Amino acid sequence: MSDIGPGGDPHGDPELPDPWPEPGPAEPWYRQPGPLTAAGLGALTLIVGIIVLIVVLTGDDDDRIATIEGTPTPAVTVEETPTPPPTADSSPEPSPDTTPDTTPTPQATPTPGPTATAEPTATAEPTATSEPTATETPTATATPPPCSADGADPLDRQLELPEEVQERRLEIGQEALSCDIDGLVALTDDEFTASFGGGDPGTIWENEEAAGDAPLLRLLEILALPYGTIEGLDEVIYVWPSAHAYPTWDDVPRTDRQALLAVYTQDDLDGFAAAGSYLGHRVGITDTGRWIYFVAGD
Numbered sequence: 001m002s003d004i005g006p007g008g009d010p011h012g013d014p015e016l017p018d019p020w021p022e023p024g025p026a027e028p029w030y031r032q033p034g035p036l037t038a039a040g041l042g043a044l045t046l047i048v049g050i051i052v053l054i055v056v057l058t059g060d061d062d063d064r065i066a067t068i069e070g071t072p073t074p075a076v077t078v079e080e081t082p083t084p085p086p087t088a089d090s091s092p093e094p095s096p097d098t099t100p101d102t103t104p105t106p107q108a109t110p111t112p113g114p115t116a117t118a119e120p121t122a123t124a125e126p127t128a129t130s131e132p133t134a135t136e137t138p139t140a141t142a143t144p145p146p147c148s149a150d151g152a153d154p155l156d157r158q159l160e161l162p163e164e165v166q167e168r169r170l171e172i173g174q175e176a177l178s179c180d181i182d183g184l185v186a187l188t189d190d191e192f193t194a195s196f197g198g199g200d201p202g203t204i205w206e207n208e209e210a211a212g213d214a215p216l217l218r219l220l221e222i223l224a225l226p227y228g229t230i231e232g233l234d235e236v237i238y239v240w241p242s243a244h245a246y247p248t249w250d251d252v253p254r255t256d257r258q259a260l261l262a263v264y265t266q267d268d269l270d271g272f273a274a275a276g277s278y279l280g281h282r283v284g285i286t287d288t289g290r291w292i293y294f295v296a297g298d
Contacts, residue, residue, distance in 0.1 A: 147179030148214030164289030176216045193293040236287045243278040
């Protein structure tokens, strides 16, 4: 290899470089050396490191991670990025959702609560209370018919009657006043006559009471009249009224006829006069206290 000098002459002497070369064309501003030197860059790096260390020491774990990565904002945006899309996308959706939610609420306010309250009015099934009326019907049917002797006056004792006759007469009056037909039947004699056609006295009196003939009241009224006597075969029969003790109507004293007006009318008495004898109700009790009849007719 041959030595070539700086002047391009291969045979010339080497020339020393010119310490003051001519300046070339001017460099652009961004390539011109700035004021920063290597020492300045080192100091700047140290300051940045101190700042980073302070942030790492004072912040929490998430902030440290975000600080170490260099941009804490992306860490926040990473957590908030899910929230914005839903807010942007769901902003139209919640409005329809909320509107339907609000619309049911007015529908819930007129909820058929009032209509349900109207049902209790229908449930006022006190129509079943008509059943007590059905229960009352048997009681009404079970109630006995009114007794003709209700409100009648009790019998007074009549003087000069034998004790057995007096007691039987008062017992008969008490049972009639109590409207106790069974009690009256218990006082009758075995050969008792309630009708010339025959028959059970209790059945006859019940039928007459139902027909409105008032046999119990008539019994009390007859026993309250003056009495007479009839001579029987073996005993004396005490009879009421006294007019029954006479064989004909003409034989009945005027006072005894007047006594009958407490039970009968004057037309009835005229009927007895036309028939020739007393044909009304009569009672017969023997001197031994046997009740042998309560009958009407000739």
